[in-house]
Amino acid sequence: MKKMSSEKTKRAIFKPDVAFGNEVVRRSGDNFRRCLQCLCCAAGCPVSHAMKYRPNGIIRLLQLGYKKEALESPDIWLCVSCHTCSDACPMAIDISAMMDALRQIAIEEGVQISEPGILNFHHEVLNSLRRYGRTHKLEIMMRYKLRQRDFFSDMEVGLKMLTKRKLDLKPSRIEDPDQIQKLFSKSLT
């Protein structure tokens, strides 16, 4: 048999990123390594039809140390934290907290976000909160559409909601927005 060059050997051996798994455990406050791969989570997940790996698949990637694949997956953004997975999980793993951790690591490390629209939506919700202390649905939707440069899809739904007065033109707001502003920084003052 022909001997592989040392360069090739290096590439062939995959080094699992153990530190990354530990970081997910620390942030989520739960240990995904208990997972048995029984697939109860995937069977119950209401958005698994749109996912690439499904919840158990993401855990498998973490168990094997595939950091990049997990962080760049659409799955971590499509998870809506409905908790159906952890409700069904025989090991009671807090999968939603694990997804929160993965999203936040993905943002901090600046990896390729595979569902930028969903992240934009979250940013617009938090911007609304920063301005009013509450969410203002009409403004969130308009700003989201602007960010996405998507001016025409959902026009019909939006108009229907406006004519039914489902969307308030003015925001419901708290008295002192400065108090909310302070919550956006870690410091106490």
Added chain:
Amino acid sequence: MPDQQELTDISYFPGCSLATSAKESNQALVRVCRNLGYRLVELKDWNCCGSSSAHSIDSDLAFRLTSRTLSLAPEGMPLLVACPSCMLNLRQTQIRLETDAAASDDFGQRWQRPVDGNLKILHLFELLDKESDQFPDAALSGLRFVPYYGCMLAGPPSLRNEKSYYGLMQKILKRCGAEPLPWNESAKCCGTFLSVSSPEVVEPMVNRIVQSAVDSGADCIVTACAMCHLNLEIRCTLDTKVPIFHFSELLALAFKFDVDRSWFSRHLIDPVPMLKKKGLWP
């Protein structure tokens, strides 16, 4: 209806959906609670619980937002919450404040008051369950419904020992004379915020839920959550649809309040023809 003096005060956190896009459900539930003997006192200057977005991308912010709201709760009375998602966010923070010393120190310094260890966060369903014998018999006779709890029935492992309210909508509406029908979708998620960012993902989810309700022969779907209500209305692309009610709206009808017509004109699927056909329109 009880006299003003007999009413028990309870503080109340409506949350953004009930305060704005679902104000009809909010008005209905405030009136229903009043009829049951409770005056809901809105928490002064409450802020959003952070919804799905805060915990998704900034867990610390999510904690601070909910801890501000908890710091506003007056002592000596329970805090009533009707939105399943707000409830989850507030309860998770409350548990963290009870178990994590650093979190409760942050709370104390930030809000200049200690964590209220006696604060009871009460879900609307718990209150309704307690008062379930006050609902009028036979007021909704002839109405066939499917109960939709959405993800309200599921929770993270830290909340595994919370009360489960599965069956409460059937129990109370059955008492009022309505007939619950069996179906498959009572605990399926409505898609929540993906309805805005990824409608193509949510449409099949919603269609499956509504189709199952149509197949069951139900006159309407009854929801436990204002956001589920909205998603089922705006993302259904089926030709045959069914009217959707927030649980509180049907209770208001059961009590035969002189129901404000504007509540139902805000529904995207008009329930009035169905109510008239059933003889339930006051």
